[in-house]
Amino acid sequence: MRIVNKKALRNYHILERLEAGVALLGSEVKSIRAGRLDLNESFIRVLNEEAFLINANIPKLVQTGSKTYDPFRPRKLLLHKSQIQNLMGKTSGKGITLVPVSIYEKNNNFKVDVGLAKSKREFDKRKVLKEKDHQRRIEQELRGLKE
Numbered sequence: 001m002r003i004v005n006k007k008a009l010r011n012y013h014i015l016e017r018l019e020a021g022v023a024l025l026g027s028e029v030k031s032i033r034a035g036r037l038d039l040n041e042s043f044i045r046v047l048n049e050e051a052f053l054i055n056a057n058i059p060k061l062v063q064t065g066s067k068t069y070d071p072f073r074p075r076k077l078l079l080h081k082s083q084i085q086n087l088m089g090k091t092s093g094k095g096i097t098l099v100p101v102s103i104y105e106k107n108n109n110f111k112v113d114v115g116l117a118k119s120k121r122e123f124d125k126r127k128v129l130k131e132k133d134h135q136r137r138i139e140q141e142l143r144g145l146k147e
Helices: 006-011 026-033 081-091 122-146
Strands: 002-004 012-022 043-047 050-054 075-078 096-106 109-119
Touching: 006 012, 006 096, 006 109, 012 081, 012 096, 043 081, 050 081, 081 096, 081 109
Parallel strands: none
Antiparallel strands: 002 096, 012 075, 012 109, 043 050, 043 096, 050 075, 096 109
């Protein structure tokens, strides 16, 4: 199962990707396995040489009894120190940010696909939409010829 951050793919050019583990609570793991995760407004921030996934919404399951559960709590990303320093150096440039592209399960551990991203301009987004529309029309015409 892979949960993709469609907003990140639409609003950013992904320059580089990196796989990171994520520290989760047991109830959060159950919630993600149930498909209840929202990455739309989330981002990654490096604080005190530690990387955190911020604003990822993992809703509380009804079965869990925790009354103090915060669905938007910062979750620590598990990266090597050299990887974090490398990301800090790359994000110090203008307009470069870290976004979670997707979350998936690998060997019973959840991994976050961290993207080093640069923001798209408005005309870039329109250009991509035009290309997709053009490609869809070509495919429709080809399907019409085959029938």
